[in-house]
Amino acid sequence: MRPSVFGYIFVMFAVTYAIRVLPITLLRKPITNRFIKSFLYYVPYVTLALMTFPAILDATSSPVFGLVAFVAGILVAWFNGNLFITEICCCLIVLVLSFFG
Numbered sequence: 193m194r195p196s197v198f199g200y201i202f203v204m205f206a207v208t209y210a211i212r213v214l215p216i217t218l219l220r221k222p223i224t225n226r227f228i229k230s231f232l233y234y235v236p237y238v239t240l241a242l243m244t245f246p247a248i249l250d251a252t253s254s255p256v257f258g259l260v261a262f263v264a265g266i267l268v269a270w271f272n273g274n275l276f277i278t279e280i281c282c283c284l285i286v287l288v289l290s291f292f293g
């Protein structure tokens with residue numbers, strides 16, 4: 193017997209609802225643990241990185257070009273390059289590698 197689509201939708205609803213409601217109902221006091229606060233602070237950044245990294249590799253004609261541009265972008269940003277300079281550098285690297293690669 194095959195489950196219906198409504199069953200899948202209900203399970204997705206229940207999981208999403210539980211994730212949002214349980215912390216509100218179970219945690220009445222402010223979080224004071226430094227480890228948990230630090231962990232929760234970095235969750236959005238890690239989530240963004242996990243969604244962005246595969247897109248960087250897939251956006252070019254070759255994943256190697258994307259990886260080289262990614263490493264170059266990290267280096268430019270590390271040495272105080274602003275976002276615009278970092279973006280231009282990555283785009284130029286992919287462009288040059290596409291011509292000669």
